[in-house]
């Protein structure tokens with residue numbers, strides 16, 4: 438059985454859908470700090486059975502010990518973390534406590550319980566700014582914000598743990614690029630609790646009319662149309678990458694590090710155009726100043742994951758936008774219908 442920490446979150450819930458489809462037993466641990474309890478019901482609708490669920494925090498070592506005793510857990514997929522770059526700059530201690538401290542507590546509980554397989558949700562934000570693209574796994578590492586630092590520190594913890602007991606641990610460090618989109622059912626998707634920092638959820642809210650217009654953070658970058666370019670990857674492809682990594686670890690002890698990206702960069706305006714076509718809605722925007730800390734462009738060299746895991750991103754930008762739109766539009770309608778009559 439697989440323990441999925443943060444399994445009610447955006448990427449976690451989509452991974453649970455793929456685990457269920459593959460016949461993998463799993464139990465979700467989540468404290469709803471960045472997710473909704475209603476996701477559990479949606480997972481039941483999609484998979485046909487209510488997921489096993491425990492409410493709690495990865496920093497609670499006693500709770501973790503109880504979970505390892507209660508369930509026949511033999512692997513962990515670890516999503517639970519804070520992930521807002523800007524927030525991490527304002528609240529570094531909360532990020533180090535939750536992300537790094539939580540992971541160390543989880544690993545200690547795993548060691549105590551004799552569970553030695555972990556798939557870790559890392560991020561391309563660990564890479565240094567690079568003029569050379571695409572980015573491969575052996576590129577220099579130098580995060581530019583506390584959030585990225587927590588991911589790099591956890592990667593180092595995993596490397597040191599592997600070195601302390603060679604071949605005893607099975608550890609995967611998955612470096613995500615830009616996860617977007619939603620499950621094709623439209624029942625689960627990205628659901629930011631306040632103003633979205635990221636492009637896709639903001640565009641989706643402009644399309645539904647929740648927001649008046651998009652601000653494009655700079656159009657004077659040295660890119661195809663002057664706007665920032667990123668490696669967007671459909672969250673369902675990303676979820677399948679976790680299953681592929683888990684299967685790899687079951688056959689190969691040690692430390693695995695791979696990029697999970699499409700290798701196909703897209704600009705802000707290309708995404709806006711794709712979303713307008715997918716939704717049939719106009720996406721008004723104004724060009725604003727560059728956002729501090731933004732890079733012109735980066736995208737993944739995905740070859741290693743394909744070679745080692747037999748995994749590659751299959752879904753294109755139009756499909757990412759179509760699925761994100763179905764989720765955003767459907768959720769807006771459901772919430773409007775559930776709202777008390779004015």
Ligand code: WQD
Pocket residue numbers: 520522559560561562613614615616634635636637639651652653654655664665666667705728731
């Ligand atoms: C994408 C592009 C913006 C919003 C972030 C995190 C990273 C990872 C993925 C966790 C850029 C432009 C955006 C807007 C815009 N998260 N943009 N107007 O910054 O590549 O990566 O999410 O691992 O750690 O840093 O994603 O979606 O914020 O920006 O013009 O309102 O869209 O300038 O070019 P980013 P993003």
